[in-house]
Amino acid sequence: MKLRRAPLEDWMRDFYFDTTVDLGSSGVQCWSLAELRGLLDIRQDDLDAITLDDSPSYGGPALRTALARRFADGDPDRVMATHGSTEAIFLAMNALLEPSDEVVVVDPGYHSLWSIAESIGCRLKRWRLRPEDGFAPDLDALRALVTPATRMVVVNFPNNPTGASLRPEQFEEFLGIVADSGAYLVWDGAFTELTHGTAQLPEPSLLYDRCLSLGTMSKAYGLPGTRVGWCLGAPELLARFLPLRDALTICLSPLTEFIAERAIVHADRLLAIRGPQAARNLARLTAWAEEHADLVSWTPPLGGCTAFPAFHGIEDTEELCRELGRNHDVLLVPGSGFGHRDRVRLGFGGAEAEFTAGLTRLHRTLTDRAATPALSSAARRPEGALPR
Ligand SMILES: Cc1ncc(COP(=O)(O)O)c(C=O)c1O
Numbered sequence: 104m105k106l107r108r109a110p111l112e113d114w115m116r117d118f119y120f121d122t123t124v125d126l127g128s129s130g131v132q133c134w135s136l137a138e139l140r141g142l143l144d145i146r147q148d149d150l151d152a153i154t155l156d157d158s159p160s161y162g163g164p165a166l167r168t169a170l171a172r173r174f175a176d177g178d179p180d181r182v183m184a185t186h187g188s189t190e191a192i193f194l195a196m197n198a199l200l201e202p203s204d205e206v207v208v209v210d211p212g213y214h215s216l217w218s219i220a221e222s223i224g225c226r227l228k229r230w231r232l233r234p235e236d237g238f239a240p241d242l243d244a245l246r247a248l249v250t251p252a253t254r255m256v257v258v259n260f261p262n263n264p265t266g267a268s269l270r271p272e273q274f275e276e277f278l279g280i281v282a283d284s285g286a287y288l289v290w291d292g293a294f295t296e297l298t299h300g301t302a303q304l305p306e307p308s309l310l311y312d313r314c315l316s317l318g319t320m321s322k323a324y325g326l327p328g329t330r331v332g333w334c335l336g337a338p339e340l341l342a343r344f345l346p347l348r349d350a351l352t353i354c355l356s357p358l359t360e361f362i363a364e365r366a367i368v369h370a371d372r373l374l375a376i377r378g379p380q381a382a383r384n385l386a387r388l389t390a391w392a393e394e395h396a397d398l399v400s401w402t403p404p405l406g407g408c409t410a411f412p413a414f415h416g417i418e419d420t421e422e423l424c425r426e427l428g429r430n431h432d433v434l435l436v437p438g439s440g441f442g443h444r445d446r447v448r449l450g451f452g453g454a455e456a457e458f459t460a461g462l463t464r465l466h467r468t469l470t471d472r473a474a475t476p477a478l479s480s481a482a483r484r485p486e487g488a489l490p491r
Pocket residue numbers: 129186187188189190213259263291293318319320321327331332
């Protein structure tokens with residue numbers, strides 16, 4: 104298997120840990136263990152009682168039960184806990200795809216949703232969300248792509264990076280298009296519970312038996328450090344993951360499974376804080392974009408914590424993002440990693456003061472550039488000099 108490098112991860116390696124103002128991540132602000140212990144009724148005794156043993160292959164029973172109650176009509180047999188949804192994507196594709204299979208994948212999208220299928224040797228057909236439509240999914244375009252030869256359809260709604268989503272009224276038609284072809288559906292629902300002015304979409308794995316539905320602690324719950332994700336689907340499909348799981352990760356850690364289980368049981372407590380926080384940041388972003396339509400063009404997101412704006416006069420945003428990272432301590436992600444060089448992924452899930460500071464620095468950098476378009480790269484900080 105040949106996997107290409109993911110420019111998004113390269114960018115994060117370079118800037119995520121060396122900047123303090125995060126305007127680029129795709130999740131809500133992360134929680135500390137102290138905060139979680141207060142919010143989720145975790146006592147010291149609970150932590151002390153954990154033995155760092157192996158956990159069962161599909162995940163510990165408490166975690167599977169909590170996930171099943173929240174997402175899978177209470178049936179734990181339809182749940183496998185995974186090392187982030189990253190592992191779930193890898194397992195689903197490697198268990199179900201063969202070289203030269205036809206795979207229809209939403210574009211733009213998170214890199215592993217297409218690169219794993221590509222690494223297996225599949226033929227990718229891209230379901231393009233077009234900037235001129237505000238990235239709104241076009242079901243006629245999907246219908247034209249999906250055929251009886253399609254082995255898998257891969258989507259992520261609400262979508263990283265665009266924030267676009269299927270509308271609830273489109274959902275049934277969407278599922279019908281996939282079901283008519285008999286293809287597997289890999290549904291990445293990383294942002295299902297974070298919507299803005301639109302209803303949450305239904306759980307597709309309960310409606311279509313060839314669906315594998317992925318979720319994660321990393322985005323709406325602000326717990327990427329647990330490295331816990333999950334896959335929901337028919338037990339016979341999940342069973343096909345086992346040989347790979349045995350070779351790759353064997354099981355999760357009982358410690359992070361415990362934290363994830365508490366977080367799922369009390370998920371609404373976490374969402375009640377971080378959801379409105381993201382919504383307030385989105386209101387700030389919306390006000391800024393409306394006030395500065397001379398600088399920025401965008402479509403407000405329907406879900407998730409990211410928007411995908413373009414800036415007038417900037418055809419390639421990499422230099423802008425590098426300047427923000429190196430000179431202004433701000434993480435902003437260039438759109439090149441998602442196939443749109445003229446855009447940036449702008450995350451609005453973070454702490455509010457930090458978000459406001461980031462937006463101010465972005466604004467200043469954009470207006471400085473507009474005032475001095477010929478500002479030479481020599482005048483900027485030289486490569487390698489990373490101020491803190
Ligand atoms: C849409 C989407 N799916 C999956 C992932 C993988 O996340 P994790 O492995 O942390 O669950 C990400 C991470 O950015 C993502 O944005």
